Amino acid sequence: MNVPLEWLSQYVTLPESEKELTDKLTMVGHMLDKRKEVNGDIVIDLELRGNRADMFGIVGVAREVSALFKTPLQKPSIATLDSTGHTSSLLAHEKNIDSVIQRYIAIKLSVRVGPSPEWLTKRLMAYGIEPINNVVDITNYVMVETSHPMHAFDFDQIQGGVLHLRKAKAHETLETIQQGTTLTLTPEDIVIADTKGAQCTTSIGGAKTKVTDQTTTIILETAVYDAATCRRSARRHKIFTESGNRHEKHQDPEELSWVLARAVKLLEEVADAKIVSSVSDFYPNPVTPTIVSFSPHAVKRLVGITIPNAEMMDILKQLEFDPTSGKDKWSIVVPSFRTDIEQEADIVEEIARVYGYENIPTKTLSGVLPKPATAPIVLLSETVRDELVKMQLNEVITASIIENNLVNIFGQTSAFANPIQLVNVPDPEIATLRPSLLPNLALYAKRNLGFRQSRIALFEVGKTYTTNKKIKYKEQDSLGILLGGTISTTRWNKTDRDVDFFDAKGVTEGVLTQLGIVVQLKPISTHPSLSEEEQLSIYLNDMLIGAVGKIHDTILESIGVTKTLYAAEVSLEALAHTPRNTAQPYIVAPQYPPIIEDMTFVVQGAKSFGGYIDEGKKISSLIQSLALIGAYENKRTVRVTYADEQKTLTGSDIKPLREQLIQLAEKFDATLQQ
C-alpha cells in the first residue's frame, strides 16, 4: 500500500531517518516494496500482510509506527453523532442477510458539492486516487485513512428513500460508476438496493445514485461484509477496486461508528455538511473482544529466547493489547482492529517481531537425531538416475500435462484407456495428465534431432497418471528411456553406428541388474506405443512392470520423426518395494587359468536363443561365464569360460559340461555347427 509520509506524519511523529522507518517496518512484517515521490511528497509502498486489515489504513500504519518507536498516536478528530440504534428509517434488510453483512452503518447529510481543498486533493493524489468532488473525495480519503471503504448515495435518486440490504436477484443488472460497465448479478452478490433495484455492490457503486454537482442530500455509509463473499463477487465480475480489495480483508466492525464520525467531521469542514438524520446501524451480532490465554513460556518454547515479562508486557501494551498477568497464564484482550490475532502463537509473533527477529540468536538443530526416513521410491529413483547417467544417458524432465491427442497417437489399447483429464487449464487442448512418459520423450528426441544432435540418449524419472473405478486417481513413479540416432565413442576420430534394439534392451537390463533386481524379459507385446515384433515385456515375479522395444513406425510418422527410436518404460513403484540384491559387477580374478572355448550353433526358425544363455549358465558353477559373441543370420556363437577356484581344469573336467551345453541347445532348436 502506498503510504505518503506527509499524511502518515499527521498521526504520529516519524523518526528522522526515513531508512530507519522503512527498515523497521520491513523487519516487523511490512516490507518496503518501492519508494517514490509524488509532487514533492515521499510515498513508501509497503507490501502488507493479507491478514492485517487495519494496515490498509494510514492510521493503522501510524499505530504500528507508534508502537515500534514508542511515540504517541494522534487519532484524527471526529464529529459527535446521535446515539446509534438498531433500527432506522434509512435501512431495510432481507431475512438472513446477517450471514453476509456484519455491520452496515449510515447517516443522512445535507451537503454542498464542489471541488476539494488543495490539502485533500494533494494527499489523495500522493496515494494514487484521482479527486472527483469534495463528497466523493472525503469517502475515499477516509477509506485510505481508516481502511474502511465508504460510499455516498445521492439521496434524491434513491427510490423510496430507504437502502435495502439484500442478495441480488438472478440476472439483476447494475450500471456502475465505471463508464459503460454494467454488471449482471447473481444471487450470491450482496447489493444495496432501492425500490427500483440494485444501486451498489460490495466492490463498486451504481451510476444512477452517485453523487454529482446537483446532489444536495446524501446517505453516507460504511460497512463490513463477509470477506469471502466479497472476494468471490469481485472475481466473478472482474471488478477490482480500492474499496473491494479492503472488503476482502477481515475488517473490524467495531470501528465503523468512529469511521462514520470521522467522515462527517471532514464533510462538515469541506462540504458544509449538516446532519439530517440519526445514525442507522445494522449490527445484528456485535463482536465481543477476543481474549487469548497466553503463557509467557511460549515465547521461549517457540522462539528460543527468554524475554523478561515486563518487556513483553510493554510490547503488548504498545500494540494496544490489554494484558493481565495471572499465575501461569496471562489473559490478553485483543484490540478489535487486530482481527488477525486468534491464539497464543499469534501473540508470540507480536512479541517476537517487535523485540526484533534480528535479535533472536541463531543455533542449529539439537536433540535426538531422527532416524533416516527417506522414502524408498526416492532412494530408488536416485540410484536409477546414477546408473543411467553412468550408461551415458541424459536426464530430462518433461511436462506432466500433455496434449490430449498424444494419447491417441501413442496408445491404442487398454493401458491408455483412462488418462486423467483436467477441467480448468489455460489451453483445453493441453489438458491430459500423461499416462506414459514416452510421448514427451519422443517429442524431446524430435527437438534434439532438430538441433542436429546425433546421439539421442534420454531418460526421465517421473510420474504417470491413470484413473479407474477402483483406485480413483492413480499416479506412479516411472522410468522412461529413449534411444535414437547414432552411438559414438569420442568427439573426433570417431566410429559411429546407429542405435538398435539391443542398445535399448541392454540399457534396460543393465539398469535393472545394477539395481539388483531380477526380472524376466518375455517376447510378448504389451506396450501399445512399441512395435509388436520388436518388443519385450518386463515381468517381476509374473507382474507386468514395463516393456522395451522400438517405437511404432506409425507413431513416429504421426509426430514427424524420421529416425528410428527405441524406448523402454518401467514402473519404479513396483520396484521400490521389492527386495533388492547387491548388484555384483565384481569378480575376484581366478587363481587357476580358465579354459575358454567358442561354440557356434545353428538355430532353426524360432527367435528365442536368449534363454539358452540364461539356462546354460546354470548348468554348473564351473561355467564362469557364457556370453554371446556373435549372431549372424541363423548362427549364434557363444564363448564359454570354464574355471575352478580349486584347481586347473582339464579337458576331461569340461567334456561333460560341453556335452550338456550342446544338449541344452537342442531345447532351443539349435544344433552345434560341425
Added chain:
Amino acid sequence: MKLDSEYMTELLYLTDSYKKTLTARVVSVEKNGKLWNIVLNKTIFYPQGGGQPSDTGTIKGKHGSATVKHVRMQADNVIHESTLEGTLNEGDPVECAIDWERRFANMRVHSAGHIVHEAVMLVAPDLKPIKGDHGSHPFIEYEGFIPLDKKNEIENKSNAIVGQNKKQSTEFVTYEELVKRASYIPEHLPKNKPLRIATITGFDPIPDGGTQLATTGEVGEITITKIDNSEGHVTVGYSVATQTKNEPVLENNAIDATQFIGQLLQAQQDTIALIASAQAPIELVKLDALGPKSDFGQLSKQMKDIAREDKQRVGIVLNQVKLAIEDALAKHTPQTKNAASQIIDVTLPGHIPVMGHLHPTTIVIREMNQIFASMGFSIGDGPEIETDEYNYNRVNLPMDHPARDLQDSIYIEEPNWLLRTHTSSVESHLLEDVPPPFRFVIPGKVYRFENANATNNIMFYQYEGMAVGTDITLSDLKGTLDVFVRKFFGETRETRFRCKYYPQVEPGVGVDISCAFCNKKGCAICKGRGWIEMLGAGMVHPNMFRKAGLDPDTYTGFAWGMGLDRIVMQRYGITDIRSLYNGDIAYKE
C-alpha cells in the same frame, strides 16, 4: 645406375632409322642377374616404347661380345640388356649391329600405324587418338565411334596412301612449334626438351619417337583386322602383309622366354631399389611397384605373348618376383618424413569420454538435499494429485481463505481433486503419518493455473522442508537456514530474517539473502533493496498440528518453502523456465 643424371645416351635411331651398325663407347656395364646392363654413349638400338618393341642385336668390344636381348629407356639412358661373353669395360670402343630384319618389320608395322591413323582421320575426323600399339597385334585406340561399315573405306584409304609411296620424314621441334603444327597433342609431353614429329607428305605432322620408314610404299599391303567400339572408345586393329623376301614379320611367339625372365629379374631388382628409397605414402609406392604402369605391371601384360610351352616356367618366375616385391613393400618402413608424421600433435583436443548428464533441476535438488542431510534431514515424498483437505485445509488454508486466490488450482474434479499447488501438501501427510521427531526436505513438482511465459509455468518446482520435535524453536530455524544459504549460495552471502505472514506458520518468517551483485547497496537486480527474497518460513502453525491430531502444546517445529526453478535458471544461465521442461535443453556431448 650412378649415371642417371650425369649422362645422356645419344639416340641415333631418332635421326636415322636405317642405320644398322654403329661404333660407340661403353659408358657402363653392370651385372643384372644373368644379364648385363650396358650403357653406351650413343646407340642405334631402339628401346621398347611408343608401342614399338625394342631392337635386338650385338655389341662387340675388344675383350668381349654382348648379345642384346632387350633394350629399354631409363631416365635419359638406354639400357642394353644383354648376355655377355668375355668382358666389356667402361670406355671400351664397341661395334654395334641391330637385327635389321626385326627392326625393319617393326618399322613397317609402326609406319603402317601412322598411315592407318591418317586414313581413320579422313573417314572420321572428330575422333581423338588415345594410344597405339605396334607390336604383334597392332591397333590404334580412339575416343569416339566408328561405324563398322567404314572398315573397308579405312583399309582402302590406307592402301591408297601406301600406293602413293609418299615420303615420310622426321624432325625435332620445340613444344610450342609442335602444338602449332601437329594434328593432335598427346598428354604428358615434356615441354622443356626437343620433341620429334613425323610427317607423311600431304598430312599434318604427328608427335612420334619411334623408327619410321622413309616412304609409305615400303609398308606393303595393310589389312584392317577389326573395328571394336566399346564404352565410348574404338579400337582399330590392323596388320601388314608378310614380306616374301623377309622372314614372317608377325611371329606367334614374339617374346623370347629366357629374355623375358631376364627382364623380370631386372624389374625385381629395380623395383626393390625403388621401394627402398621411396618417401611417398605406401599406397603410392605400391602403385609404382606393382601397378599397371610399373615395370612389373608392364611385363605381366606380356605374359599372354609367351609361348605356351614356356608359360609355366615364366609364370613361376613372375610369381616369385611378385612375392619378392610384395615382401619388400611389407618390410618397407617409412623413413624420416614418415617418422615425423608419427610424432603426435599434443595440442589437438583430448578424447573426452561420452558422458550422461543429470537434469539441472536434479543437480540443484541433490546439492540442497546433501546440505540438509548433513543436518539430519531425510527426503520426503508425496502425491501430486491431491484432495482439497491435504492441499488446503490441513495447511491452514480453509475454504474461503484469501491466500487461496494466490494459488489458482488446476482441478481434476472441482472442488475436491486437484493437482497440488505447493509441496506443503506433503507436510500434511508427514504430520499425519510420521511420528515426531522428524526432519524432512520435500523437493517436488507443483502445478498452478498460469499462462506460461518466460518466468511462469503451469508446472514448476518447490523445495520445502519441515522439522518437528518437542524443542524446536525459531532460533533453530534461523541457524538451519543460515547454514543452508551459506553452503549453497556461498559463505559470503548473508541472511535476513524478517516477520512475514504465511498461513502455514506462526510466527512467520521471510528469509532474504544479501544481493550478490551489489552487496546490500541496492541495485537493479534486487530492485534497490540490497536483499533478495529467497524463502518463506516459520514455526509450524498450531492449526496444522491440530488438524493432524498433534498437540501444539507438546510439539513445535519449523517449515520453509521456496521456488527452485529461479535458482536453477540463475545457476545454468537459462532465461526461460519453459526451456527446463520442453526439450529446448540439448546436452553437450
